[in-house]
Amino acid sequence: MTTFSSLGISKPVMKALEKMGFEEATPIQEQTIPLGLEGKDVIGQAQTGTGKTAAFGIPMIEKIDKDIKKIQGLVIAPTRELAIQVGEEIHRLGQFKGIRTLPVYGGQHMDRQIRALKEGPQIVVATPGRLLDHIRRKTINISNVHTAVLDEADEMLNMGFIDDIRDILKAIPEERQTLLFSATMPKEIRDIGAKLMKKPEEVKIKAKEMTVENIDQHFIEVHEKQKFDTLTNLLDIHAPTLAIIFGRTKKRVDEVTEGLHARGFRAEGIHGDLTQGKRMSVLNKFKNGRIEILVATDVAARGLDISGVTHVYNFDIPQDPESYVHRIGRTGRAGRGGEAVSFITPRELPHLNLIEKVTKGKIKRMQAPSMDEARRGQQQVTIDKLTSTIEKQELDAYRESATEILNQYDSVTVVAAALKMLTKGGRRNAPVTLSSVAPVSVKPAYKDKNKKKFRGDNKRNFNRKGGKPQRNRKFQNKRGKSNNFQSK
Numbered sequence: 001m002t003t004f005s006s007l008g009i010s011k012p013v014m015k016a017l018e019k020m021g022f023e024e025a026t027p028i029q030e031q032t033i034p035l036g037l038e039g040k041d042v043i044g045q046a047q048t049g050t051g052k053t054a055a056f057g058i059p060m061i062e063k064i065d066k067d068i069k070k071i072q073g074l075v076i077a078p079t080r081e082l083a084i085q086v087g088e089e090i091h092r093l094g095q096f097k098g099i100r101t102l103p104v105y106g107g108q109h110m111d112r113q114i115r116a117l118k119e120g121p122q123i124v125v126a127t128p129g130r131l132l133d134h135i136r137r138k139t140i141n142i143s144n145v146h147t148a149v150l151d152e153a154d155e156m157l158n159m160g161f162i163d164d165i166r167d168i169l170k171a172i173p174e175e176r177q178t179l180l181f182s183a184t185m186p187k188e189i190r191d192i193g194a195k196l197m198k199k200p201e202e203v204k205i206k207a208k209e210m211t212v213e214n215i216d217q218h219f220i221e222v223h224e225k226q227k228f229d230t231l232t233n234l235l236d237i238h239a240p241t242l243a244i245i246f247g248r249t250k251k252r253v254d255e256v257t258e259g260l261h262a263r264g265f266r267a268e269g270i271h272g273d274l275t276q277g278k279r280m281s282v283l284n285k286f287k288n289g290r291i292e293i294l295v296a297t298d299v300a301a302r303g304l305d306i307s308g309v310t311h312v313y314n315f316d317i318p319q320d321p322e323s324y325v326h327r328i329g330r331t332g333r334a335g336r337g338g339e340a341v342s343f344i345t346p347r348e349l350p351h352l353n354l355i356e357k358v359t360k361g362k363i364k365r366m367q368a369p370s371m372d373e374a375r376r377g378q379q380q381v382t383i384d385k386l387t388s389t390i391e392k393q394e395l396d397a398y399r400e401s402a403t404e405i406l407n408q409y410d411s412v413t414v415v416a417a418a419l420k421m422l423t424k425g426g427r428r429n430a431p432v433t434l435s436s437v438a439p440v441s442v443k444p445a446y447k448d449k450n451k452k453k454f455r456g457d458n459k460r461n462f463n464r465k466g467g468k469p470q471r472n473r474k475f476q477n478k479r480g481k482s483n484n485f486q487s488k
């Protein structure tokens with residue numbers, strides 16, 4: 001067990017950690033915070049939900065001179081929602097040191113952002129496009145930045161972002177400290193990253209699998225046309241507290257969301273074509289439980305930390321194994337459990353094999369549930385509610401009417417009628433048709449690289465390779481959550 005105080009953390013940050021309920025450092029924090037404090041460049045890789053934000057946030061905060069009202073720390077993240085979330089976590093960590101943190105992202109009023117930048121934030125958490133806009137307009141000064149972080153580094157160094165990142169880093173002094181963090185780091189991308197750094201130290205928290213072991217992973221082989229019925233049946237059986245459903249395209253997300261509405265589920269979609277205001281309001285509704293289902297493109301795949309997400313469904317299998325890791329990592333965070341179910345059409349089975357091989361995980365086959373099981377699932381939800389009402393007592397006001405009705409009908413009939421009335425699902429048969437989509441195929445690059453092992457290989461063999469069994473370390477934070485982070 002490593003306490004934060006043994007890592008040489010200052011009093012104000014210790015006070016913040018205590019307030020946040022962080023008692024012990026997670027393995028990635030334990031290993032990278034000292035390096036960060038020494039000023040070393042670091043490439044940090046650890047599973048989803050294991051505290052990478054604080055791993056780079058804490059040393060960054062420690063190095064800020066709070067009397068200098070200039071941007072000294074810069075974090076770059078791939079999506080707006082993630083920039084906001086990381087900004088909030090850094091703000092919490094730096095609250096007693098009096099550090100000003102500002103998120104800067106697209107879709108926000110430029111004028112308002114420029115005004116906020118003039119107020120002298122010391123840490124900026126930005127998305128690359130908007131940050132470059134400010135650099136080009138000279139409305140941001142990052143010439144005093146001494147610490148730069150790429151969160152979701154492999155995504156930031158991938159084709160879509162790499163040119164922007166190069167341009168941004170050019171505007172920061174070369175003697176900076178550069179930190180790269182992600183749950184996934186393909187070697188080619190890591191090599192690109194290392195070229196932007198000075199003698200980087202690599203910290204990779206060893207784990208048997210790339211995905212967190214407390215996420216139960218399943219797949220269902222299902223034809224395209226049956227996916228939607230399978231989904232609603234599963235939702236009835238699982239009765240998730242909060243669930244994220246990933247679809248391949250924006251149109252797909254819209255269609256699945258509409259279909260879920262037609263069948264009586266509280267769901268909203270999130271993707272890049274929505275206004276920023278809408279994106280935020282959908283996410284907020286999801287966070288405070290006003291909707292129970294978020295249907296999303298990969299815009300929500302990385303980094304988002306929403307407590308209470310119990311289930312992730314890959315309505316469409318993702319193109320890259322890395323994307324699979326991040327998507328399912330929206331559940332099973334900070335040591336909690338979670339369940340992930342992926343829908344695979346028969347032609348996509350080789351793609352599933354590739355995902356298993358790259359992530360070194362086992363995705364267990366499960367059968368598509370029947371309508372009958374779904375109906376029982378719906379009723380179970382009602383029964384649970386009924387049971388908890390019984391346990392709470394306070395039923396005296398209803399006893400007289402209950403006795404009257406029981407004089408007329410037998411008890412099973414009465415309870416059955418009550419269950420029927422209370423059980424949702426009247427709209428479960430609403431017809432829903434989605435536009436058809438082509439199956440995902442294995443990218444040629446992956447195919448070539450994995451050709452030999454991949455073709456005749458049997459899943460079992462490549463799942464068993466490498467890595468010793470992991471020990472689990474439990475610790476409880478003050479909010480009462482049991483954090484079962486995996487230890488090294």
Ligand SMILES: Nc1ncnc2c1ncn2[C@@H]1O[C@H](COP(=O)(O)OP(=O)(O)OP(=O)(O)O)[C@@H](O)[C@H]1O
Binds near residue numbers: 050
């Ligand atoms: N030492 C700790 N003790 C208790 N909770 C922690 C600790 N460190 C982080 N957490 C909490 O764990 C959750 C996950 O942290 P974080 O979002 O930083 O994970 P991550 O490794 O960046 O995941 P991802 O790869 O999905 O981005 C957050 O709610 C965070 O506040």
Ligand SMILES: [Mg+2]
Binds near residue numbers: 052151303
């Ligand atoms: Mg993260």
